Amino acid sequence: MKKIISLILTAVILCTLFISCDTAKSDVQSVKDAGKLVVGVTVYPPMDYLDDNGEWTGFDAELAQQFAETLGVNCQIVIIKWDNKVAELNSNQIDLIWNGMTASDELGEKIDFSVSYAKNAQVAVVKKGSTLTADGVKDAKIAVENGSAGATVAEETVKGTNINKVGAMVDALNEVLAGTSDVAIIDITMAQSVVGKGVYADLEILDGASYGDEIFAVGLRKGSDLKAELDAFLKAKYADGTMTALAEKYNVGLNTDALK
Amino acid sequence: MELFIEVFSKLGNGFIIALLLFALTLILAIPLGLVMCFCTMSKFKPLSLFSKLIVWVLRGTPLMLQVFAIFYLPGLLKLFVWPQMNTGWVWFDNTFSTRFIAALVAFAINYAAYFSEIYRGGIESIPKGQYEAGQVLGLTKKQVFFKIVLLQVIKRIIPPMSNEIITLIKDTALANTIAVYELIFEAKEFMTVDGLIWPLFVAGGFYLVFVGLLTILFGRLEKKLDYFKA
Numbered sequence: 127m128k129k130i131i132s133l134i135l136t137a138v139i140l141c142t143l144f145i146s147c148d149t150a151k152s153d154v155q156s157v158k159d160a161g162k163l164v165v166g167v168t169v170y171p172p173m174d175y176l177d178d179n180g181e182w183t184g185f186d187a188e189l190a191q192q193f194a195e196t197l198g199v200n201c202q203i204v205i206i207k208w209d210n211k212v213a214e215l216n217s218n219q220i221d222l223i224w225n226g227m228t229a230s231d232e233l234g235e236k237i238d239f240s241v242s243y244a245k246n247a248q249v250a251v252v253k254k255g256s257t258l259t260a261d262g263v264k265d266a267k268i269a270v271e272n273g274s275a276g277a278t279v280a281e282e283t284v285k286g287t288n289i290n291k292v293g294a295m296v297d298a299l300n301e302v303l304a305g306t307s308d309v310a311i312i313d314i315t316m317a318q319s320v321v322g323k324g325v326y327a328d329l330e331i332l333d334g335a336s337y338g339d340e341i342f343a344v345g346l347r348k349g350s351d352l353k354a355e356l357d358a359f360l361k362a363k364y365a366d367g368t369m370t371a372l373a374e375k376y377n378v379g380l381n382t383d384a385l386k
Numbered sequence: 387m388e389l390f391i392e393v394f395s396k397l398g399n400g401f402i403i404a405l406l407l408f409a410l411t412l413i414l415a416i417p418l419g420l421v422m423c424f425c426t427m428s429k430f431k432p433l434s435l436f437s438k439l440i441v442w443v444l445r446g447t448p449l450m451l452q453v454f455a456i457f458y459l460p461g462l463l464k465l466f467v468w469p470q471m472n473t474g475w476v477w478f479d480n481t482f483s484t485r486f487i488a489a490l491v492a493f494a495i496n497y498a499a500y501f502s503e504i505y506r507g508g509i510e511s512i513p514k515g516q517y518e519a520g521q522v523l524g525l526t527k528k529q530v531f532f533k534i535v536l537l538q539v540i541k542r543i544i545p546p547m548s549n550e551i552i553t554l555i556k557d558t559a560l561a562n563t564i565a566v567y568e569l570i571f572e573a574k575e576f577m578t579v580d581g582l583i584w585p586l587f588v589a590g591g592f593y594l595v596f597v598g599l600l601t602i603l604f605g606r607l608e609k610k611l612d613y614f615k616a
Contacts, residue, residue: 160470161576169579176579210458219468222440269506296578303581325581 153350154197157221164204168221168294173226184246185376188263190224193359208294209273210356214238214377215347220288221350223345224299227314228275230340236250239343239356242259242384243369246342248279249317249337251302251310253328258308260334269298269307276311279337295315299326315378341381361385393576393585400572403481404558407490407568411554416495419501426502427509433517436500444499448561451616452496457488489561497554504546508539542610548604552591569593 131321158165167174171229173186182191182203194201202333214220215237228246229239258266263376264284270277272291280286284287290307292298295316301307303325321329343361346353363369364385373380425437444452460466468484503508520530562571573589576582 169575205567207563210454210564213454213458213462216466217458219458219461293574294578296581300583301578304583311602361454 150184152283153221153352153354154349155354157199157352158195160199162200162202163190163197164202164220164305165190165194165222165224166211166214167203167223168205168208168210168272169224170225170295170316172378174316185225185372185378186224187228188209188372189243189360189363191361192223193356196359197355208271211273211345212334215345217230221346226313226342228313228340230275230278232278236348238346238348238353239369240346240353241360242343242381243360243364244315244342244373244383245379246275247314248276248311248331248337248340251299251315251317251321252308252313252332253302253305254330255310256332258332260332262333263309263311264334266308267306269301269310271295271298271312274312275338275340282312283337292339293355296320299329315342318377341384393588395583395591396572397569397578397585397592398530398565400589401571403417403486403566404555405596406481407486407493407558407561407566408555410552411493411497411558414490415497415501418494418498422502423505423509424443428503428504429443434485441499441502444496445503449496449557450563453489453492453563456492456495457485465496483566485564485566486561489566492560493554497550498544500550501547502561504543504550505539508543508555509535511542512538543605544608548600551604553601555600556593572606 155167169175170184172184174182174184174274175187177183179230180187187203190203191201191343205219206220206223208225211223212233215223221240223237226244226246227233229242250260251265255359262290264286265288266286267288267290268284269290269292270280271294274295276295277289277291280289290298292299295310295312298307298310299320314336316330319329320326321331327350344356360369364380364382369380372378397421417498422437422441425433426441428434428437457468460468470484471479471482473479496569517527517530518532520534525533558568560572562574565571570586573586575578576585
């Protein structure tokens with residue numbers, strides 16, 4: 127009797143290890159079936175942030191909500207850990223990454239990009255009154271967001287010797303505020319939106335320290351059929367002037383060549 | 387003042403998530419640990435070897451890695467996607483999100499592995515003579531275990547269990563690696579969004595007070611079982 131129970135228990139444990147079911151459905155179909163488009167973001171003004179009522183707003187958030195509307199589904203915006211963005215996408219936890227994401231070649235090997243909708247560059251942010259110059263950034267303590275374009279710039283363009291990789295771009299700014307780092311390398315879009323205001327009033331963008339030309343795109347799973355719908359949507363929103371109006375509202379530089 | 391209220395209400399929400407994760411993990415892990423313990427102690431070799439292997443892996447790898455693997459691997463390997471609650475009751479659906487469920491499963495399995503070893507230690511610490519005495523008195527093996535051994539085991543395992551349980555409430559912070567909105571996650575959001583560091587220390591205070599309460603509770607429990615002095 128005991129042996130039989132033991133055998134059954136062993137069998138059950140082994141079986142649970144091999145459960146598998148079919149998830150091979152087209153993205154557009156599964157989004158429509160679920161009735162919602164799940165968009166992964168981080169808090170990143172002016173692209174995605176919460177307004178005073180706790181509602182998502184920003185250049186990307188508004189576009190994402192409009193895109194969900196055209197699909198006839200709800201838009202669910204969830205905060206993810208930026209380090210895990212590829213895993214979030216590939217494990218079907220989210221459908222899109224729409225968070226002012228720099229479309230780098232490296233990332234392009236793992237996920238697909240929509241047509242690029244905005245332009246970006248990296249800038250260095252220092253404390254007001256800092257004696258640091260653009261040439262000195264190389265030897266300073268640099269704070270960057272782990273896995274971001276700023277981190278690549280710090281390593282490959284600036285060739286920094288002392289790089290602190292933190293969890294988010296705002297963390298990089300906090301490092302500079304707290305004095306634990308001398309300079310933060312972050313997106314110009316975000317720097318223009320927050321530096322010199324509010325809690326970041328004591329920071330400024332370093333003159334002459336601007337690196338690289340980058341483009342922003344929405345991230346999709348490899349081979350996702352959402353790409354065709356999304357590209358058509360982005361181009362249509364540019365053509366009817368909606369995106370230009372949003373770009374002025376949030377101070378974002380559109381990638382007009384790609385959107386034509 | 388307004389900021390103070392905002393910080394406390396957000397941290398309060400995070401603490402509720404942490405407490406739910408804590409309580410549900412215990413509810414699942416305490417019996418699951420007993421099952422694992424019996425599997426490990428089974429005389430049927432394949433079962434005991436297999437469960438020893440599982441306990442080894444669960445105790446031998448970081449909990450953070452296990453949380454990560456349990457949340458992302460099923461989707462990455464195209465096995466299944468964690469089901470989303472859909473009761474229409476917004477608070478319930480948001481609280482028991484796929485992220486929360488995955489974290490709960492990881493925590494329950496991990497803690498069950500630790501508990502199973504504590505149980506094993508407790509059961510094996512009972513002298514063999516007691517089993518023999520029970521047999522002489524004509525009790526069945528089942529009766530000996532439930533009527534003589536179990537209560538003594540409970541008394542003996544309370545100190546190591548309280549240790550693990552106190553560790554658990556602080557380990558709930560690891561759920562923030564998959565963006566569960568628990569206490570540390572909420573406190574860190576103040577850091578990233580508003581540049582405030584002090585909410586993180588307030589969050590520390592929440593844990594400290596709760597662990598204080600647990601300590602008093604376990605102290606009383608130990609006293610209550612004191613009449614068992616061997």
